Structures are given as C-alpha cells and as structure tokens.
Amino acid sequence: MDLTPEERDELLAAWALDALDREDTRRIERVLAADPELAAQGQELRNVVALLGESVAVTPPPELRSDLLDRAASTGPATIEPTDPLSLLETQIEALHEVLVQLDDEGWTRPVDPYPWSVHGLVAHLLVIERYTRVQLGLDPPGRTEGPTGHLELGVDEIEARQAGSPIDTRTAWRDAATATVAALRAGHGPSPDGTVDFHGFALTVGNLAIVRAFEIWTHADDIRRAVERQVVDPAPADLRAMSRLSVRSLPVVLPLVAPEADFGGARVVLTGAGGGTFDLGEATNRDVLVVADVIDYCRFAARRMSREQLAPVIEGDRETADHLFAAARVLAI
C-alpha cells in the first residue's frame, strides 16, 4: 500500500525513534530502500535521536572494558581465507597470459619501467626465473642457470637473444614452463611440503615460494599493463590475503637485514580493505608501534611500485620501528 507524503513523514519520525511495530517498520523500510533521499532524511533524524542518548550517558564500570576486550580476543570478524599457494600461482600465471595474448606487435616493444627491457624482455626474464625456480625445486637438473645468480642478472644473454626473436615463442615457453611447475608441484614432485628451497639466498617453503612467484608475476602483469597504458588490476581478496600475509609475517625475519642494531619488541600491522587483516609481530605485550595501511597499497609498496608517501600509512607509536618495518617490507621485492 502506498503511503501519502504525510504518512511517510510521520512514520519516518517514529522509525527514527524506533517506535514502530514490526509491520510499520517493514512498510517504511521498503519505502526507504527505494528512496535514497528519504533514507538520508531518516538518517538525519536518527542522528538527532542518537543525541538524546547523550543526555543519559553513563561511564560504564571499568571491568566492563577489560571483559569486553578479553571476549573480543577469543572471537572476531570473519577474515577471508587466503587462496592456497598453488592456486594463487596458477591464477596469476593465467592473468599475465591473458594480458600477453592481447598484445599487438608494437605492445611487445614497449619499454617497461623500471627495467632496461621491453615487454618482450620482461617476459624473457620471467622465463629465465621460471627455469631457475625449477632447478631450485629439483624439478630440473642444475647447470642450465650458470653465471651470476642475482635475480636481475640471471640469464641476461638469453633475455637479450630472445628480444631479437618471436615474442609469441617467448610467451609460450614461459607459460609452458610456469604451468609445468605448478602441475609438478601438484603431483607431489619437488621438495616435501615441510622442506625448504633456496631462492636467491632466502630459505622458503614450497608454498611460500609459490606465493613469492605469484606476487612477482602479478607485479609484472601490472608493469606490462602500465607499459601499454591499460588499467592495473587488483587481485581478488583471497589472493591479496595470501600475498600480504606472507609479506607481513616475513617482516621480523628480514628486519635484521635492514636494521641489524634495532631492538625490535613488537608491532601490530593492520591492513585494511578486503583481503587485509591484523598481524601481531614479535611480542604482543611489548608492542612498539601500530601501523595501518590499505592492503592493496601495502602490496604495491612492498613491490616497490608505490612510494611511502603514496602509501600514507597511519602510524601510532615508535616511528623508527615503523621505518624499519617499511624498509623490511621491500627486501623481498626483486
């Protein structure tokens, strides 16, 4: 039944006061759902009603606060489960492949910031790294990656040579190698799940290595999108959760590399937005600093694709510790 404007206004005031029975509440809420302007008026009235509560405000007993926080510690909002590492890697491989199949001849020649390579050269680099990864995982015999082993120095001759050849061949070789790696790991080849792999001097579990690879492939997919003037793509929340969680949890491990003298007590890192979360690092009772940042921005910052100024984190507490954490966040960016 339609309401007259007067009925609507009267129901709205009673609704704001929560003074309607269920039937009238449903009637007015149906109207509000279809009328944003009226809904805003209703919200204004509710703001006034909320002020009525200030006239009876009473400080709660002190134990209520500690009881509440104790109870909150044992429960909490549902967080998004992270994508499993191999599915994450597979998703990012396919996402990059999707970008590559849409490139025209000119697109393959575009320079890619911040590298000395074209798009073609960057994909050749990914192929070289994929082969290196396979060797480290024990999926291929050693010997195919001789020479410098730094991430950007690996296979420079091959990258150079491939840039003179067919980009389609390079794309196919990279994707075949990358999907073969995922398939082999799914089949249980390579190290045991508890085993670690040396990846440029870092000892990583197979799962963490897959996440690191996915992080790099996502970053390069965005590099290529930027190079050909396309919009960058935010990963799905569950994918972000997997990547950001590994990055943040690794901070205490890599902190000594950037601040060997620092006396790290503890920190809380809060990554906001879908796929984010709250991470307590070090000793929870000895927290030096609270850092809050957007989860996607944090990932781009960790990948060195966003500056600290652009990240604009909220920092409460010891700023020096925060500085060390931010420096540590970028150590794994390769």
Next chain:
Amino acid sequence: MTQACAWDRAIASRLLAGDDTALAAAYDQYGSLVHGIATHLIGPERANDVTQEVFISLWERPERFDPDRGALRTFLAVLARRRAIDELRSSSRREAREHRSRNQVPETVPNVEEAALAVIAAERIRVALERLPAEQCQAIELAYFEGLTFKEVARATGSPEGTTKSRLRLGLGRLARDLADQADRGEPTWI
C-alpha cells in the same frame, strides 16, 4: 550530517581487518553513550550485558556498520536502544522498572573530561527538549526513554495514534532545528 566522519571510517576499516585496538577506541569513545542508554532503560546490571553485546556485535559483524549510511554514534545508539528494549520486553516491565529504581545511581568511574562533555551534552539536549511543547516532549520521552512504540505512547497519553505520530514528527523536527541552531551559534554540539 548523514555520513560518518573520517575517524568513524578509519575505525570501521580497522574493525573489518580484525584490529581489536579499534574496538577499544570505539568503546572509549561511545561506551558511555551505549551504557547510558541501556542503563536508563533496564538498569545498570543488565546494562552491562547489553553494552558488551553491542560492542561484541560491532566486533563480530563490523560490516553491519556502513559509514556511507550514517555515523558510528548513531549506529551504536540505535543498536543499544534496540537491544535494551528487547531485553525490557523479554521480561516483565514492572520488574525492570523496579530494578531500575533500586539501582537509580549506577556505579560510575570518575572521568573528568568525559563527564564534563557528557554534562554539557546532556544539558543542551535537556534544554532543547524543554523548549518543545509539552505534549511533543512527552511523546518523545515516552518513545525514546521508556521504549514505547507510538501506539503504546498513544494509549499511555490517551491520544489518537495519528496525533501521537504527528507529535513525534513535529517534536523531532524542532529538536533537530534547535540543535542545529546551537551549532550555527558556534556552540559545541554533537550534531
């Protein structure tokens, strides 16, 4: 001002990320409001449970607070009142009133700054309520502070339901204008 302020938005996003220090901050800011509303309706003992329920609800289902739809203060005040009224209606009204009268002075903790702000807020709102015509003030007080529906207010005052709804509408409108005028005069307000 319908939308939430920047602080509300920051708290909302931190709660969604599972940061319990944001819950503590929200409690420190609005605990007195929530507890006061609940205490007024159902007495201090059961108000403790309602206060905790309101904040646990915010903690466990933070997505229910949408900063685009309103301020955190409003969201919590509505929730507190609703929970307290549910509690009130689930038990005998007489028992609740007796309970409230027995515990009229709740145990409180001195917090000078907060107490001072609460006194100022309470005074401004009391004055604004007193400026309303008596029948409008009574209707609002019965609806808000006694937790009655407008139909129950009508029965309690012996007025037709239509008249009661009009009184609530006119009274709330005047209250809003009065508080807005205070803001225009540069007096600190909560609106």
